[in-house]
Amino acid sequence: MSDDLAQKTEELSLESKTVFDTKEEFTAKHPLNNRWTLWYTKPQTNKSENWHDLLKPVITFSSVEEFWGIYNSIPPANQLPLKSDYHLFKEGIRPEWEDDQNAKGGKWQFSFTRKHEVTPIINELWLRGLLAVIGETIEDDENEVNGIVLNIRKQAFRVGIWTKDCDDSKLKTVGERLKKILQLKDEQKVEFWSHDASNTKGAEAQIIL
Numbered sequence: 001m002s003d004d005l006a007q008k009t010e011e012l013s014l015e016s017k018t019v020f021d022t023k024e025e026f027t028a029k030h031p032l033n034n035r036w037t038l039w040y041t042k043p044q045t046n047k048s049e050n051w052h053d054l055l056k057p058v059i060t061f062s063s064v065e066e067f068w069g070i071y072n073s074i075p076p077a078n079q080l081p082l083k084s085d086y087h088l089f090k091e092g093i094r095p096e097w098e099d100d101q102n103a104k105g106g107k108w109q110f111s112f113t114r115k116h117e118v119t120p121i122i123n124e125l126w127l128r129g130l131l132a133v134i135g136e137t138i139e140d141d142e143n144e145v146n147g148i149v150l151n152i153r154k155q156a157f158r159v160g161i162w163t164k165d166c167d168d169s170k171l172k173t174v175g176e177r178l179k180k181i182l183q184l185k186d187e188q189k190v191e192f193w194s195h196d197a198s199n200t201k202g203a204e205a206q207i208i209l
């Protein structure tokens, strides 16, 4: 290291302050643009339990620090039981087709079959999805994304981004970003389904990327 650089590095380390330096800073919270609610769908244990009995809100948060506190204290994706789901939605939007904010929308989705090499890194990919949604890097300024869902199924892990509309022009960016976040290869296609179509037998995906 040159003397000049060594001097500069020393000055930097003496002068720079971090959140650990003062009591006030230590408790600083970095607000997110939106408040988010984590929901959990527990697996059905008897046939009398319907969708609404199984889906419950877990916690709402609004800062980066709260997010990490929650993330570090809930089971990671690969330890969830079969037929369970995590849902992370903007506060006030229920993770259901019926919610007014979802009713005209749909979802971008990709299924990682358990044969994919992804099984060991599903936790990392799910975390990347969560961060892109709360950090709002999944879209530009469209405000199209309502939430993200993880379905744990026998054959596959499924990740879906739920959107407010079905407007192709606004949705493409979200689909392209989802491919990057999930580290998909070109030939691994993400599909967009309107909620209407996902509930109609024989319907096909509206957009494939």
Ligand code: MGP
Pocket: 051, 095, 096, 097, 098, 151, 153
């Ligand atoms: P799913 O979990 O989205 O599909 O919905 P999956 O994993 O393919 O399940 P499969 O068992 O159908 O193969 C499973 C079921 O949960 C649906 O058939 C509905 O009965 C119920 N369900 C799921 N969602 C997302 C909703 C919803 O938004 N509203 C209501 N009312 N029921 C839902």
